[in-house]
Amino acid sequence: MSKEDYPEDILNSLEDYNIDIRDFLPGHGGGAKLLLDFNRIKGIEQYEGIILRGKEIPNGIVADVIIKEGTKIDEPVHLCFGVNKETGVQEIFPRIIAEDNTDVKVQAHCSFPNANGLIHKMYGHFYIGKNCNFTYTETHYHGENSGALVAPVGYMYVGENSIFENVFNLTKGTPGKVKIMLDIYAMENSVIRSNVKAFGKNKNDSVRIRDAIYLEGQNASSVLKMKAAAKDGGEVLMYGITEGNAPYCNGHVECSEIVLGKGSICRARPFIRATDPTSSVSHEASLGRFPQKWLDEIMAKGLTEEEATEILIEAMLGEE
Amino acid sequence: MLLEVKNLTIPTFDQKCVIVNDVSFDVREGSIHAIIGPNGSGKSTLAYSIMGLSNYKPFQGKIYFDGIDITDMSITERSKMGITLAWQEPARIEGLSVKKYVSLGIKDKSNLGEKVTEALEIVNLPSKKYVNRYIDNSLSGGERKRIELAAVVAMKPRLIILDEPDSGLDVIITEDFMNIFNKIKKLNMTILLITHREEIGMVADYGTLIWHGDVLITDLFPYVMLRYCKKAGLKEFCKRTLYKEGKPCFPEDYIDRIFNEEEPFE
Ligand SMILES: Nc1ncnc2c1ncn2[C@@H]1O[C@H](COP(=O)(O)OP(=O)(O)OP(=O)(O)O)[C@@H](O)[C@H]1O
Ligand SMILES: [Mg+2]
Numbered sequence: 001m002s003k004e005d006y007p008e009d010i011l012n013s014l015e016d017y018n019i020d021i022r023d024f025l026p027g028h029g030g031g032a033k034l035l036l037d038f039n040r041i042k043g044i045e046q047y048e049g050i051i052l053r054g055k056e057i058p059n060g061i062v063a064d065v066i067i068k069e070g071t072k073i074d075e076p077v078h079l080c081f082g083v084n085k086e087t088g089v090q091e092i093f094p095r096i097i098a099e100d101n102t103d104v105k106v107q108a109h110c111s112f113p114n115a116n117g118l119i120h121k122m123y124g125h126f127y128i129g130k131n132c133n134f135t136y137t138e139t140h141y142h143g144e145n146s147g148a149l150v151a152p153v154g155y156m157y158v159g160e161n162s163i164f165e166n167v168f169n170l171t172k173g174t175p176g177k178v179k180i181m182l183d184i185y186a187m188e189n190s191v192i193r194s195n196v197k198a199f200g201k202n203k204n205d206s207v208r209i210r211d212a213i214y215l216e217g218q219n220a221s222s223v224l225k226m227k228a229a230a231k232d233g234g235e236v237l238m239y240g241i242t243e244g245n246a247p248y249c250n251g252h253v254e255c256s257e258i259v260l261g262k263g264s265i266c267r268a269r270p271f272i273r274a275t276d277p278t279s280s281v282s283h284e285a286s287l288g289r290f291p292q293k294w295l296d297e298i299m300a301k302g303l304t305e306e307e308a309t310e311i312l313i314e315a316m317l318g319e320e
Numbered sequence: 321m322l323l324e325v326k327n328l329t330i331p332t333f334d335q336k337c338v339i340v341n342d343v344s345f346d347v348r349e350g351s352i353h354a355i356i357g358p359n360g361s362g363k364s365t366l367a368y369s370i371m372g373l374s375n376y377k378p379f380q381g382k383i384y385f386d387g388i389d390i391t392d393m394s395i396t397e398r399s400k401m402g403i404t405l406a407w408q409e410p411a412r413i414e415g416l417s418v419k420k421y422v423s424l425g426i427k428d429k430s431n432l433g434e435k436v437t438e439a440l441e442i443v444n445l446p447s448k449k450y451v452n453r454y455i456d457n458s459l460s461g462g463e464r465k466r467i468e469l470a471a472v473v474a475m476k477p478r479l480i481i482l483d484e485p486d487s488g489l490d491v492i493i494t495e496d497f498m499n500i501f502n503k504i505k506k507l508n509m510t511i512l513l514i515t516h517r518e519e520i521g522m523v524a525d526y527g528t529l530i531w532h533g534d535v536l537i538t539d540l541f542p543y544v545m546l547r548y549c550k551k552a553g554l555k556e557f558c559k560r561t562l563y564k565e566g567k568p569c570f571p572e573d574y575i576d577r578i579f580n581e582e583e584p585f586e
Contacts, residue, residue: 294411296373301425301475302399311424315416 001026001043006035010082013113013141016172021109024078031075034063038083039090050077050104060091060121065106067096069129072103076137079108086116086147093123096136100129100159108138115176116147126156128164137167140175146204148176156184158192160217166194170207171317175200178207188217188246196226197317200234203263207234212241215249215279222251226268227316231260237267244272244279253283258290258313321384322479322510323347323370328381330362330369335379339365341533342381347479347526352501352511354524354541356548362533363514364408367481370512371405372398385479399425402478408487408514410468412456418467419451425475439474442503443467444496461488473504480504481512486520494519518545518561542569546578555579 003011003022011021023029025043032047034054041054041061049071053064065077083090098104112118128134136156142148158164164186170178175198186192198207213222228236242251257266270283290312298308323346330340340362347353355363368376370383372395382391390398404425413421422436423429437447443466453459455467465485472480486497494517501523504511515521527544529536529551537547542562546569549558555575562569570578 291411292375293407294413296371296395297407297411298424299395300371300399300405301471302396302404302427303424304396311416311420312413315413315420318415 001028001035006042007037007082007084009084009113010037010080010111013082013111014109014139014172017139017141017169019109019139021080021082021111024080024107024109029075031073031078032065033078033080034065035078035080036061036082036090036092038085038088047073047075047077049073052077057091057093059089060093062093063095065094065096067098067102067104069099070101071099076105076107079106081108081110081120083112083118083120084114085118086114087118089119089121091121091123094125096124096126098126098128098132098134101131102129103133105135105137108136110138110140110150112148112150113141113143114145114147115143116145117149118147119149120151122152122154124152124154124156126154128156128158128162130159130161132159132162132164134158134162135165135167138169140168140170141173142170142176142178144173146174146176146202148178150176151179152181154182156182158184158186158190160188160190162187163191164193166192168196168198168209171197171199174202175205175207177205178209180209180211182209182211184211184213184222186213186215186217186220186222186249189219190217190221192220192222192224194222194224196224196238198228198236199313199317200228200230200236200264201232203233205230205234208237208239210239210241212239212243213251214243214245215251215281216245218247218249220246220249224251224253226253226255227257228266229258229260229313229317230264230266233261233263235265237269239269239271240283241271242273242281242283244274244276244281247276247278249276249279251279251281253281255283255285255287256316257287258309258316259288260309321346322349322386323512324382324384325366325370326382326384328366328369328383329379330365330376331379333375338379339533340369340530343530343533343535344381345528345535345538347510347512349478349510350505350508351525352505352513352523354513354515354521354527354544355530356515356521356527356544357530358552361530363530364483366530367405367483367512367514370481371395371403399475399477403481404472404475404477404479405481406465406468406472406483406485408483410455410464412459412464414454414456416455417451418453418455421455421467422471422474424471425477435474439470440467442473443470443500445470469500473507473509476507477509479510479512481514483514484516485513486515486517498523521545522564546570546575550579
């Protein structure tokens with residue numbers, strides 16, 4: 001697929017994340033790929049060990065990603081959900097199955113650079129088998145007009161002895177109205193790491209994220225980190241939920257949110273529950289401004305308080 | 321004088337009592353000046369006040385840097401003039417890379433990579449191994465403190481305040497630390513060194529002894545140490561440890577005499 005076949009403004013839109021979508025077009029770079037232009041499947045590239053299927057439906061698509069047993073691939077599977085229109089409805093139904101003993105990464109890029117009333121909804125189902133190492137990264141860009149309404153819902157089942165890493169980034173541009181709900185079920189000996197980052201930048205930005213991890217298998221463990229900043233009237237609300245429902249499982253929830261400027265609101269609700277006496281679940285939350293000592297340490301290197309805050313936000317919300 | 325502290329009195333944050341009481345001393349440009357004193361005597365408080373931290377505003381007194389009154393200046397203004405501080409327990413910050421951190425205070429950002437490498441090498445950390453790591457909990461205590469030192473040295477400041485750079489480090493590291501100090505000294509930076517370890521203090525040219533918030537003496541470092549030992553009743557320790565370049569600083573009978581005299585310095 002040539003670069004002219006895909007809207008220029010979507011191709012460039014993840015620059016601030018240091019991602020160039022051109023590198024992920026079918027025919028460019030390795031790995032399996034599925035590319036949408038609004039509700040049309042624009043390109044698809046298969047890769048050994050992976051089955052990719054897309055079906056167009058009236059307001060969107062159903063996408064199936066099946067990773068066959070034993071498949072281990074370095075190049076990520078790339079899903080691009082791009083819309084360069086201002087308005088419209090895009091509904092995505094991804095069904096992702098990683099069979100046993102697989103090691104893959106899936107990267108989804110959700111880019112709506114001109115959104116102004118655009119609605120994007122996603123209903124994702126993930127099934128991760130046994131002994132897998134699965135990473136799912138979702139990077140969002142909703143333009144600069146706070147004009148998107150984005151509501152993804154995900155159910156994720158993580159099988160025995162598997163490692164599941166979930167990464168969600170919405171730190172560049174203006175989010176608009178965002179409501180995310182994620183349920184992750186962790187089976188025996190599985191390890192879950194979930195990292196969520198969001199930045200609300202004005203009074204039209206409202207981000208609500210509810211990320212829940214249920215530790216259902218013995219020895220399952222999880223770390224859920226939610227980091228957010230809100231400035232100039234933006235609002236971010238994060239619910240970090242972890243339940244320890246099995247023997248010797250171990251979960252931790254961490255919410256850190258920074259509030260800048262009048263009218264901005266950050267709220268964090270870590271919600272933890274233990275129903276097994278041998279389980280252990282903990283949480284920590286910090287809201288407001290950065291610790292004075294952090295600011296002092298940076299200011300002692302010749303920076304102003306504003307510059308120091310900017311550096312700390314970048315560190316908090318940047319790529320790791 | 322590079323730094324002049326005049327009659328400085330620093331209250332607690334709640335203004336209820338005084339931590340540092342009417343303290344005065346001078347620091348010469350190009351010297352290593354040690355501040356010693358027991359736990360809780362006010363050393364860190366003094367350091368924070370010289371740096372200009374908002375919770376450590378003096379209640380009275382003046383601080384001059386290179387002849388300029390900086391008493392009312394902010395921490396940013398002071399650091400821009402060339403004063404900086406390496407904290408006793410530097411913060412761990414997730415997502416902030418060593419490279420970014422060390423480069424914070426470098427004004428001319430050209431050849432940044434090389435400058436960061438240089439700074440890390442001064443503190444004996446191999447750059448390749450560290451530049452892409454983060455100043456988070458994954459660093460050991462010693463590594464974090466060295467990176468702090470690298471970050472302040474990279475600024476090329478005129479005055480570095482080091483608050484117990486040796487705390488939490490292995491005794492075996494001492495040798496390594498001396499080597500780092502000597503490298504820093506060659507860069508024409510003045511060091512205000514807060515320490516508990518007399519062997520580290522021995523790199524200092526001058527010293528100030530602070531005792532429950534009061535300055536008891538400012539002098540050549542061995543004399544300050546002698547006074548400290550006397551105050552603490554440590555005659556044998558004094559004879560054993562007050563050595564410079566392999567030679568005892570004072571003849572034993574001199575130490576005996578000092579210890580027998582009644583408050584010889586007051
Ligand atoms: N709000 C307060 N109320 C009462 N005392 C206080 C308050 N804040 C600090 N102090 C006291 O001030 C003293 C000076 O502390 P400082 O940290 O400067 O000592 P230090 O010499 O650096 O000690 P160390 O060698 O242990 O690092 C301490 O005894 C401390 O308990
Ligand atoms: Mg101290």
